[in-house]
Amino acid sequence: xxxxxxxxxxxxxxxxxxxxxxxxxxxxxxxxxxxxxxxxLLGPIERTFYTLSRIDPAQEMSWQQYTFALxxxxxxxxxxxxxxxxLQFYLPLNPDHLAGMSPRLAFNTAMSFVTNTNWQxxxxxxxxxxxxxxxxxxxxxFVSAGTGITVALALSRAFARGGLKTLGNFWVDLTRIVLYxxxxxAVVAAFVLVALxxxxxxxxxxxxxxxxxxxxxxxxxxxxxxxxxxxLGTNGGGYFNANSAHPFENPNAFSCILxxxxxxxxxxxxxxxxxxxxGEKRQGYVLLAVAGIFLLAAVAVAYSSEAQGNPLLTAIxxxxxQGNMEGKEIRFGIPLSVLFNVVTTATSxxxxxxxxxxxxxxxxxVSMFLMQLGEVVPGGVGSGLYGLIVFAVLAVFLAGLMVxxxxxxxxxxxxxxxxxxxxxxxxxxxLSILGGTALSLALPEARASLAIGGPHGLSEMLYAFTSATAxxxxxxxxxxxDTPWLDTTLGIAMLLGRYAFLVPVLAIAGSLGEKVKVPAxxxxxxxxxxxxxxxxxxxxxxxxGLQFMPALSLGPLAEHFALxxxxxx
Amino acid sequence: xxxxxxxxxxxxxxxxxxxxxLMPLAFTGLASLVFPFQAHGSLLKKDGKIFGSVLIGxxxxxxxxxxxxxxxxxxxxxxxPSKTISVPYAADNSAGSNLAPSAKALIERVKSDxxxxxxxxxxxxAVTASGSGLDxxxxxxxxxxxxxxxxxxxxxxxxxxxxLVNRFVKTPTLGFIGEERVNVLMLNDALDQMxxx
Numbered sequence: 199x200x201x202x203x204x205x206x207x208x209x210x211x212x213x214x215x216x217x218x219x220x221x222x223x224x225x226x227x228x229x230x231x232x233x234x235x236x237x238x239l240l241g242p243i244e245r246t247f248y249t250l251s252r253i254d255p256a257q258e259m260s261w262q263q264y265t266f267a268l269x270x271x272x273x274x275x276x277x278x279x280x281x282x283x284x285l286q287f288y289l290p291l292n293p294d295h296l297a298g299m300s301p302r303l304a305f306n307t308a309m310s311f312v313t314n315t316n317w318q319x320x321x322x323x324x325x326x327x328x329x330x331x332x333x334x335x336x337x338x339x340f341v342s343a344g345t346g347i348t349v350a351l352a353l354s355r356a357f358a359r360g361g362l363k364t365l366g367n368f369w370v371d372l373t374r375i376v377l378y379x380x381x382x383x384a385v386v387a388a389f390v391l392v393a394l395x396x397x398x399x400x401x402x403x404x405x406x407x408x409x410x411x412x413x414x415x416x417x418x419x420x421x422x423x424x425x426x427x428x429x430l431g432t433n434g435g436g437y438f439n440a441n442s443a444h445p446f447e448n449p450n451a452f453s454c455i456l457x458x459x460x461x462x463x464x465x466x467x468x469x470x471x472x473x474x475x476x477g478e479k480r481q482g483y484v485l486l487a488v489a490g491i492f493l494l495a496a497v498a499v500a501y502s503s504e505a506q507g508n509p510l511l512t513a514i515x516x517x518x519x520q521g522n523m524e525g526k527e528i529r530f531g532i533p534l535s536v537l538f539n540v541v542t543t544a545t546s547x548x549x550x551x552x553x554x555x556x557x558x559x560x561x562x563x564v565s566m567f568l569m570q571l572g573e574v575v576p577g578g579v580g581s582g583l584y585g586l587i588v589f590a591v592l593a594v595f596l597a598g599l600m601v602x603x604x605x606x607x608x609x610x611x612x613x614x615x616x617x618x619x620x621x622x623x624x625x626x627x628x629l630s631i632l633g634g635t636a637l638s639l640a641l642p643e644a645r646a647s648l649a650i651g652g653p654h655g656l657s658e659m660l661y662a663f664t665s666a667t668a669x670x671x672x673x674x675x676x677x678x679x680d681t682p683w684l685d686t687t688l689g690i691a692m693l694l695g696r697y698a699f700l701v702p703v704l705a706i707a708g709s710l711g712e713k714v715k716v717p718a719x720x721x722x723x724x725x726x727x728x729x730x731x732x733x734x735x736x737x738x739x740x741x742x743g744l745q746f747m748p749a750l751s752l753g754p755l756a757e758h759f760a761l762x763x764x765x766x767x
Numbered sequence: 768x769x770x771x772x773x774x775x776x777x778x779x780x781x782x783x784x785x786x787x788x789l790m791p792l793a794f795t796g797l798a799s800l801v802f803p804f805q806a807h808g809s810l811l812k813k814d815g816k817i818f819g820s821v822l823i824g825x826x827x828x829x830x831x832x833x834x835x836x837x838x839x840x841x842x843x844x845x846x847x848p849s850k851t852i853s854v855p856y857a858a859d860n861s862a863g864s865n866l867a868p869s870a871k872a873l874i875e876r877v878k879s880d881x882x883x884x885x886x887x888x889x890x891x892x893a894v895t896a897s898g899s900g901l902d903x904x905x906x907x908x909x910x911x912x913x914x915x916x917x918x919x920x921x922x923x924x925x926x927x928x929x930x931l932v933n934r935f936v937k938t939p940t941l942g943f944i945g946e947e948r949v950n951v952l953m954l955n956d957a958l959d960q961m962x963x964x
Contacts, residue, residue: 202939202942202943205943206943206944209943209944243785247778247781250777250781251773251774251777251778251781252773252774252777253774253778263771266771267771267774267775270771270772270775271775271778271779274772274775274776274779275779278779278783321860321862323859323860323861324859324860332787332788332791332792333783333787333788334787336786336787336791337782337783337786337787337788340782340786340787341779341782341786369774369778372778372782373778373782376782376785376786380786381785381786381790385790385794388794388798389798389801392798392801392802392805392806393802393805394805395805395809395821395822396805397805397806397807397808397809398794398795398798398799398806399795399799399806399807399808400795401807401808403859404807404808404810404817404820405817406810406817406818406819406820407816407817407818408818408819408825408826409818409819409825409827409832409952409955409956409959410825410826410827410828410829410832412826414819414823414825414856414857414858415857415858415859416808416810416819416820416823416858416859417858417859417860417861418807418808420791420794420795422794422798422806423790423791423794423795424791427786438861438899439860439861439862440861440862440863440898440899440900440901443861443863443897443898443899444861444899444901445822445823445824445899445901445902445903446808446822446823449809449822450945451939451940451944451945451946452940452944452945455944507891508868510868510869510873510874511873511874511877511891511894511895512888514874514877514878514881515881515887515888515889516877516881516888516889516891516894516895517888517889517890517891517908518888518891519891520890520891520892520906521891522868522891523891523892523895523897524863524864524866524868524873524895524896525863525864525865525895525896525897525898526895526897526898527897527898527899527902527904528836528892528897528902528904528905528906528946528948529902529903529904529945529946529948530946531945531946534945534946550898551898552898553863553864553865553898555863555865555866555867556863556864556865556866556867556868556873556898557868558868559868559869649865649866649867650866650867650870652869653869654867654869654870674865675863675865676865676866676867757867757868757869760869761868761869765869766869766870766871766873766874767867767869767870767871
């Protein structure tokens, strides 16, 4: 580790917080239906949307109606993407006449993009046409990100309101988030990305004759626009197989920093939005502080692990000063590779600018662990905020048990119903991650997908189910994921990880929204101070993380000790 | 029920039209107007013929050129399309090796590359594959190691080649943003332009 590297890392994190603050206020204004500077331009589009789909924007929805609207829209969007992927051959903007996907791969991919996972069991540049990447994938990146934010807004409103049975209007929330938040930021970011070197063209490739006289086919396409929303919406599905390690997705250190800032922007901003909506700004700062603590700790572990180099290679004569460079790009070096991959697994982004499968065992474990915590520090767009609030509900409940106080959070009494729903949501992660991994490792057919035996093989499988359930999308990519077993089971893991978490959260919102706010008394546990920051960190770490320690011991930890004892597999 | 599906269906259609069709297409047009070079892949041309992209690495094996990092990219085997063969810097099929740090295959690959790399310790980027398999850059240390070989193959004085390398070293912006690096294709192109002694 160097001071230069840390300066680079801290600069990015500080700028992210500074940018997130105004964006958070903007999102709160949009959520409250107030006019913004974008309304003169985009207001007519918003009203046209409502007129054409015959939506009454003033109509409020109960939590059941809100949930049903969300699920209906996601289901239709899923079917549309499945159809696009299957029928690719017959659709426009497919100059290379690429065939449609197989049914199981199309199922896996459509599920992956509708759930904001962006797990990719295919290679973008050889499988999908510019058309499919645009109206198939890019549109899902906007809508799945918007969907996550709507749930966070509905939950925030439940805390702000008292004695109301409604949470807002799903159609209106989604339309406004896409129009006034995601689209404008994505367009500006995409312009900067093009200026930095990311292509945006309908051509699929250029044919070059190299200086040594060989042919080189250089794949390209409409990359920049997709790249912007891929990062901003914490989606993570790359145009190319190598994702943000590909020089066309991420040409230099500045594009890399911009892409990291885009990933952090909305998850950080939503903590400010939350404070704004509930009317107590410090409550938002607490959530941001928890995210910041975990992020810094994760970067420290991953950075020190990657910077020391691979001892097995050092032993045979490789210089260790550059660090572990297998799978990493020179232009990013260790600091920007590590920061990128920590940030994209602490959120639900899952984009990679270096190959995680080739990370040192502890470096790879950091990414896995951040996802297993439930992606709440700061987590994906929307999903991170509502996930962290679920942990906050559990934290005040545990604090209440310890000191004998009635648990309250933001003036709402936390009772058996909310705690049951919160635990139900949190239990999906171990069930799907550990259950899926254990089942797959028991099946010879599934084990055949692994690129290597020993503890690293276990890590590959554990990583796949962790990434799918947490809706992340990154991979230990040595695993052969496009098999009948993994396409199907990982598709189901993505489905569970998204909706089996999201529905209980909306039920909590419905239940809390109905409750009248009780004024704070001397018996109220304060949730806006350092004590609560510490408590929440502890609950996230213990409730979210500890259950995965046995699995992590058998995978990355075992590999770490074996590797440092000079053993290879 | 039907009352929910109708707005859902229409809204999906409208959002797809806006964010998946109109915006990307309009942006494509605008981008190629404002930044034509970048929008079309930062392609390099000589006498009207494309010889590469500034951003995409290229494979060099001849002694008179600087060599890039190892690359793990593959292409389908022309003899048997169900199999793949190693084709370094295949820019239509980006990929890393995805070898674990504890993989025997990684250690063996590095071992077989080390003897041609000169005295130990060897710069790590000389024997490790990048994440994309298309890394356009190498470290200054790896470039300097190749100066003697390139100079000898081209019958140039070592100092002239070393000076050229130094001109092509990019240093971190403001001293701390980004990494020190050398773009191999740009360096080799400049080598070809050098006047013969």
